Amino acid sequence: xxxxxxxxxxxxxLLEGKRVAILGYGSQGHAHALNxxxxxxxxxxxxxxxxxxxxxxxxxxxxxxxxxxxxKESDVVMMLIPDTSQKEVYERDVKPFLKEGNALCFxxxxxxxxxxxxxxxxVDVFMVAPKGPGHLVRRVYLEGKGVPSLxxxxxxxxxxxxxxxxxxxxxxxxxxxxxxETTFKEETETDLFGEQAVLCGGVTxxxxxxxxxxxGAGYQKEIAYFECLHEMKLIVDLLYExxxxxxxxxxxxxxxxxxxxxxxxxxxxxxxxEMKKVLEEIQNGxxxxxxxxxxxxxxxxxxxxxxxxxxxxxxxxxxNLRKMMSWIQE
Ligand SMILES: NC(=O)C1=CN([C@@H]2O[C@H](COP(=O)(O)OP(=O)(O)OC[C@H]3O[C@@H](n4cnc5c(N)ncnc54)[C@H](OP(=O)(O)O)[C@@H]3O)[C@@H](O)[C@H]2O)C=CC1
Ligand SMILES: CC[C@](O)(C(C)=O)C(=O)O
Ligand SMILES: [Mg+2]
Ligand SMILES: [Mg+2]
Numbered sequence: 009x010x011x012x013x014x015x016x017x018x019x020x021x022l023l024e025g026k027r028v029a030i031l032g033y034g035s036q037g038h039a040h041a042l043n044x045x046x047x048x049x050x051x052x053x054x055x056x057x058x059x060x061x062x063x064x065x066x067x068x069x070x071x072x073x074x075x076x077x078x079x080k081e082s083d084v085v086m087m088l089i090p091d092t093s094q095k096e097v098y099e100r101d102v103k104p105f106l107k108e109g110n111a112l113c114f115x116x117x118x119x120x121x122x123x124x125x126x127x128x129x130x131v132d133v134f135m136v137a138p139k140g141p142g143h144l145v146r147r148v149y150l151e152g153k154g155v156p157s158l159x160x161x162x163x164x165x166x167x168x169x170x171x172x173x174x175x176x177x178x179x180x181x182x183x184x185x186x187x188x189e190t191t192f193k194e195e196t197e198t199d200l201f202g203e204q205a206v207l208c209g210g211v212t213x214x215x216x217x218x219x220x221x222x223x224g225a226g227y228q229k230e231i232a233y234f235e236c237l238h239e240m241k242l243i244v245d246l247l248y249e250x251x252x253x254x255x256x257x258x259x260x261x262x263x264x265x266x267x268x269x270x271x272x273x274x275x276x277x278x279x280x281x282e283m284k285k286v287l288e289e290i291q292n293g294x295x296x297x298x299x300x301x302x303x304x305x306x307x308x309x310x311x312x313x314x315x316x317x318x319x320x321x322x323x324x325x326x327x328n329l330r331k332m333m334s335w336i337q338e
Contacts, residue, residue: 010188011188011189012186012187012188013159013174013177013183013186013187013188013189014183014184014186014187015178015183015184017174017183017187018171018174018175018177018178018183018187019171019174019175019178020047020048020049020175020178020179021175022168022171022172022175023044023049023050023084023172023175023176023179026049026050026082026083026084027050027051027052027081027082027083027084028044028049028050028051028052028082028083028084028085028086028176029051029052029053029054029078029079029081029082029084029085029086030044030051030052030053030054030086030088031053031054031055031075031078031079031085031086031087031088031089031097031102032054032055032061032087032088032089032090033053033055033059033061033062033064033065033072033088034061034088034089034090034142035141035142035143036088036115036138036142036145037053037061037088037089037142038061038064038065038068038142038146039138039142039143039145039146039149039180040086040088040115040142040145040180041053041065041068041070042068042070042146042149043145043146043149043179043180043181044176044179044180045069045070046149047178047179047180047181049179051070051071052070052071052072052073052078052081052082053065053070053071053072053073053078054072054073054074054075054076054077054078054079054085054101055072055073055074055075056074056075057074074101075097075101075102076100076101076102076104076105079101079102079105079106080105082110083109083110083111084110084111084113084172084176085102085106085110085111085112085113086113086114086115086136086176087102087112087113087114087115087119088115091116091118091119092299092300092303094118094119094124094125095119095124095125098119098125103127103128106128106131108130108131108165109130109131109132109165109166110131110132111131111132111133111134111166111169111172112127112131112132112133113133113134113135113136113173113176114133114134114135114137114192115135115136115137115138116135116137116195116196116199117135117137117160117192117193117195117196117199118196118200118296120133120135120162120192121192121193121196121197122196122293122296122300124300127162127163129163129165130165131163131165132161132163132164132165132166132168132169132172133161133162133163133169134159134160134161134162134163134169134170134172134173135158135159135160135161135162135173135192135195136157136158136159136173136176136177136180136182137157137158137159137160137195137199138155138156138157138180138182139155139156139157139158140155140156145180145181148181148185149180149181152184153181153184153185154180154181154182154183154184154185155181155182155185156182156185156186156187156188157177157180157182157185157187157188158187158188158189158190158195159173159174159177159187159188159189159190160173160189160190160191160192160194160195161173162192170189174187196290197287197290197291200290200295201283201286201287201290204286204290204295205283205286205287211240214274215236215237215240215322216320216322218232218235218236219232219233219236219237219321219322222235222236223321229321229322229325230325230329232325233322233325233326233329234329237322237326238329243255243259246258
């Protein structure tokens with residue numbers, strides 16, 4: 009069985025006397041910075057001048073500096089800016105100011121695995137990758153819980169990189185839930201596959217297909233929204249708490265029979281075949297090449313897709329229905 013690391017396997021003392029620069033204050037950045045600070049770690053946030061998050065981070069009680077200044081005065085540098093900006097920022101604002109023995113860290117392996125960033129060999133390079141969105145990394149930390157995370161060491165200059173990665177993982181609350189050691193390759197390929205085929209791409213297309221089918225057949229769009237999107241969270245909560253067994257225990261026998269008989273007609277052999285192709289395109293670098301080039305020409309496809317998705321009727325109906333549920337925060 010895979011070795012799991014928990015609180016008792018990690019020592020926050022390894023971060024004592026070290027300063028951690030969190031570059032970026034978005035989804036992951038704010039969560040890492042605040043969780044580490046609450047765990048007693050000395051944190052500074054690195055941003056660009058004019059960032060909309062500068063004041064927010066300061067209001068959250070953090071010291072904020074320009075990226076290059078944050079790197080200059082830190083020992084551990086965590087890259088939490090968008091994957092597509094990391095190469096440029098690394099070359100300009102990070103690499104020239106990293107000192108021998110520093111640690112360069114990532115929450116996703118894209119830039120290292122696909123050779124966009126090639127670090128100098130006098131630094132540690134490791135990853136602490138939460139398996140969940142940043143806002144949840146913060147929320148569950150405050151609840152005394154954690155988001156499971158992966159660690160990986162790419163370069164071990166100090167001969168202490170793994171211990172340091174575990175200490176960092178403890179600082180953000182990950183060792184409360186469980187940490188697994190992996191490689192940059194395994195994290196990058198599984199993370200990209202998961203978000204494309206299952207968690208983001210798979211789920212949204214499934215919801216839209218269900219919604220469109222019901223609305224197309226003349227049913228009320230509000231009912232279609234509740235059935236296909238709103239209730240998804242309630243079902244997923246049961247999966248999160250107790251796997252398929254708990255969900256199937258809670259739903260009716262009629263739903264459970266429908267689940268067994270119909271699920272495999274929806275996610276069928278063709279779907280599984282397509283999933284394998286998606287994985288291959290990630291493994292052979294085709295997806296990475298496409299995404300890197302798309303960014304070099306200012307995201308024409310990304311922007312067109314984003315606009316089209318916002319025009320789908322599920323967006324408007326969802327906005328109106330959520331307004332009436334005051335406990336759901338945007
Ligand atoms: N989103 C997630 O939950 C997860 C993300 N990851 C990984 O974490 C990393 C960060 O992603 P994510 O948190 O989504 O990023 P976000 O887009 O949420 O946040 C990016 C942050 O970087 C800042 N930023 C952008 N450009 C620069 C720059 N040139 N110099 C300094 N700061 C800059 C942004 O500033 P401003 O606030 O002004 O826009 C923002 O604060 C990525 O590697 C991603 O793959 C891993 C696991 C989950
Ligand atoms: C599922 C998307 C993710 O991989 C994540 C939140 O883990 C991401 O890149 O944001
Ligand atoms: Mg992920
Ligand atoms: Mg991801």
